[in-house]
Amino acid sequence: MSAIPHQIIIPFDKATFGMGCFWANDALFGATPGVLRTRVGYSGGNTVKPTYKNIMDHTEVIEIHYDPNAISYEQLLELFWDNHEYGLTTKIKRQYASLIQYHNNEQKSIAEESLKKERIKHKEELRTEIKPAAIFYPAEDYHQKYRLQQHPELCKVLMLTPQLLQESHVAARLNGYIAGLGTEEMLNTDLASFGLPDNYVQYVKKFYMSNKSTGLFC
Numbered sequence: 001m002s003a004i005p006h007q008i009i010i011p012f013d014k015a016t017f018g019m020g021c022f023w024a025n026d027a028l029f030g031a032t033p034g035v036l037r038t039r040v041g042y043s044g045g046n047t048v049k050p051t052y053k054n055i056m057d058h059t060e061v062i063e064i065h066y067d068p069n070a071i072s073y074e075q076l077l078e079l080f081w082d083n084h085e086y087g088l089t090t091k092i093k094r095q096y097a098s099l100i101q102y103h104n105n106e107q108k109s110i111a112e113e114s115l116k117k118e119r120i121k122h123k124e125e126l127r128t129e130i131k132p133a134a135i136f137y138p139a140e141d142y143h144q145k146y147r148l149q150q151h152p153e154l155c156k157v158l159m160l161t162p163q164l165l166q167e168s169h170v171a172a173r174l175n176g177y178i179a180g181l182g183t184e185e186m187l188n189t190d191l192a193s194f195g196l197p198d199n200y201v202q203y204v205k206k207f208y209m210s211n212k213s214t215g216l217f218c
């Protein structure tokens with residue numbers, strides 16, 4: 001078996017979003033072209049060392065590393081607006097708040113502009129907050145690539161370590177595909193280059209096909 005191409009080492013930008021339970025958007029962005037890696041965690045609060053059981057004033061967020069030559073911040077924001085677990089106008093506890101954390105002034109103005117456009121589509125006030133990026137506390141290992149981790153044999157073949165759960169490109173992609181996300185074309189191209197044994201290629205395809213119509217869930 002050839003080596004699994006876990007790491008893609010090219011310049012990247014970061015995007016951080018809160019959109020509800022982070023399991024769903026980890027899978028969504030993982031299967032998005034131009035996204036290099038994802039990891040989930042807690043951010044935005046003032047307290048230190050939040051955990052899932054004691055998240056305090058923090059929000060569940062996803063941190064996305066993307067190739068700005070392959071996908072724009074505007075395109076990521078489109079996915080952000082369209083895929084909130086609780087919608088954009090529902091009053092929801094801080095854990096699941098709608099949050100954009102910008103990493104530079106350009107992201108800030110693009111996000112503010114897109115919020116203005118999004119407002120026009122809704123009758124009620126949007127609850128989305130736009131704030132500067134703050135300390136990101138990675139979530140516990142079992143939350144990283146949650147959908148993929150429901151397939152322990154596949155994870156074993158990928159030789160996923162706690163570090164790779166947060167950093168692997170292949171894990172990010174498969175976490176989406178196994179949940180039925182991404183296009184079939186992307187799936188086939190990726191599976192041809194990931195170096196998985198053939199029975200696992202078939203295994204991933206089977207779950208992709210059967211989950212394809214399920215959509216995002218948490």
Ligand code: MHO
Pocket residue numbers: 021022023060143218
């Ligand atoms: N509905 C999920 C939420 C998990 S999420 C990481 C559960 O009941 O466990 O917030």
